[in-house]
Amino acid sequence: MKLNYSNIFIIISILSIIFACENQDLREATINNEYDKLEYYSKDSFDKRVQNILSKYKEESFAIIDYKTCARCSGEFIDNFFNDLSIQDTFGLLFNDSSIFRSYYDDSLSLTWHFLEPKILQENSLESSVILKYRKNERNQYIRVK
Amino acid sequence: MKVLIKTVVIFVLLFLFVHCNSGKTKEPFNFKIGNKIKSIDVSDKDVSLTYALQYAGSNNVYFTNSDFNQVLIIYKLNLLNFKFEKLLEVESDFYFEAYFVDEKKSLIYLFSGEYLRVYNFENVLLNKKVFGITESGYLSNQNPIGFYPYIDDDRMFIEYFPDIAHTYKSKLFYDQPLQAIYNMKKNEIELMKVSYPHDYKNKCFGYNFIPDRIINNQKQHVFTFPYNDSVYIVDSFGQLEKTFYFGTHTINDFPYIPFDKIDSVHREVFDEFYKDVPHYGFSSFLSFSNIYTRQLIKYNQKENRSSGTIIFYNSKFEFIGQHDCNGTLSLFDNVNHQIFKIEKNNKKLNLYEVKLQ
Numbered sequence: 001m002k003l004n005y006s007n008i009f010i011i012i013s014i015l016s017i018i019f020a021c022e023n024q025d026l027r028e029a030t031i032n033n034e035y036d037k038l039e040y041y042s043k044d045s046f047d048k049r050v051q052n053i054l055s056k057y058k059e060e061s062f063a064i065i066d067y068k069t070c071a072r073c074s075g076e077f078i079d080n081f082f083n084d085l086s087i088q089d090t091f092g093l094l095f096n097d098s099s100i101f102r103s104y105y106d107d108s109l110s111l112t113w114h115f116l117e118p119k120i121l122q123e124n125s126l127e128s129s130v131i132l133k134y135r136k137n138e139r140n141q142y143i144r145v146k
Numbered sequence: 147m148k149v150l151i152k153t154v155v156i157f158v159l160l161f162l163f164v165h166c167n168s169g170k171t172k173e174p175f176n177f178k179i180g181n182k183i184k185s186i187d188v189s190d191k192d193v194s195l196t197y198a199l200q201y202a203g204s205n206n207v208y209f210t211n212s213d214f215n216q217v218l219i220i221y222k223l224n225l226l227n228f229k230f231e232k233l234l235e236v237e238s239d240f241y242f243e244a245y246f247v248d249e250k251k252s253l254i255y256l257f258s259g260e261y262l263r264v265y266n267f268e269n270v271l272l273n274k275k276v277f278g279i280t281e282s283g284y285l286s287n288q289n290p291i292g293f294y295p296y297i298d299d300d301r302m303f304i305e306y307f308p309d310i311a312h313t314y315k316s317k318l319f320y321d322q323p324l325q326a327i328y329n330m331k332k333n334e335i336e337l338m339k340v341s342y343p344h345d346y347k348n349k350c351f352g353y354n355f356i357p358d359r360i361i362n363n364q365k366q367h368v369f370t371f372p373y374n375d376s377v378y379i380v381d382s383f384g385q386l387e388k389t390f391y392f393g394t395h396t397i398n399d400f401p402y403i404p405f406d407k408i409d410s411v412h413r414e415v416f417d418e419f420y421k422d423v424p425h426y427g428f429s430s431f432l433s434f435s436n437i438y439t440r441q442l443i444k445y446n447q448k449e450n451r452s453s454g455t456i457i458f459y460n461s462k463f464e465f466i467g468q469h470d471c472n473g474t475l476s477l478f479d480n481v482n483h484q485i486f487k488i489e490k491n492n493k494k495l496n497l498y499e500v501k502l503q
Binding site for chain 2: 036041129130
């Protein structure tokens, strides 16, 4: 068999396929795709979902404690939050686990305590490892407070 | 004749193509958890597997207690005679981060973020010094914990956490060294050259960025990362020696969050990302059996639990096999090449022998 272009092409093809066969399972993960939930977690979209929940209550400011997710990262978040409160603080406190009420309820504080069904944050993908704080602006929209 | 040769070649190509797509013939791999070979009663003790560790070349596994509010306890389990004993019990009036047991010198180092305490095996505090904060970052196991400190003679190898605003949300973070060498004799700190893989510098994977580091029998530092299919072998001076494929035989796809989009999303996207995207963790080295393992963890949102795949590699970092399991596995071995799965159940520490074939 002469070594012309056609034959070289065939040999290279065979070698390529053999090489691909040997390595087909051993390749780096593809990292080409952006996470598909970015839009869902855009600030507008997230705040809208929070707004839908908060609009059922009448307070002007809120803190939402997703106990399970907060505690997973650091229970100290919650301790520090309550330690820093003063009797002048007035807002609605939404909590989804009764441990919060049992551990931190203090009748000297002017908070309004609301129990939130655990599934509500989950269904709306609002689970958060930090305490969510929102207050109403002049346009009656709840905006997130950092 | 020419036509015949070409026909044969086409058939060969077709055969190879079909063979290729039908899956590579793999050597059979059998992972079996055998009978329980030892059960240790720990009903009167608070023992946790969270901080369990075994050093290369040692037959001992170390454990801590789980509730550090009052005391910190370190236990030792010998995998040859199965003697389980308390090595240290001290008042935990500090925030416990990590520990190191120096078996040669019979010392225990406790890391608390602000101080380094050194005890002997008789509970005597030999030294307490301010430790952990440098001009540019922290020498400690800040949460989330990546890998444990390791001491070799006077050199302490410890996780380095740069003091950079926005940490994992900043590109700068991933350009920084991730391990420091503290020379205990000279009281000098040197940052190792090793940093995060290329992909981490361009693509954000959220707060589960943490590297794993194993120290093998050759005292090489073996680095792995949650969203990366490679292993990076570095010498004890920080020089990258080799990298190998260290993934699964299942093709992974790690999505990412572009750095330039982080400001437009709420931080909760990282919580969701952490749950959604499978990632590696719990890299370990069975030093007597010369087997490396790592685990691919997947979170099932519907069932609200994690499942995992444990992957095995030989001393040349070649894939041996993988095994699906519920949750994660804690494996250890002894000089007789016995591999053990250890779990705590009903106030007992149970040891099962694991067979790999």
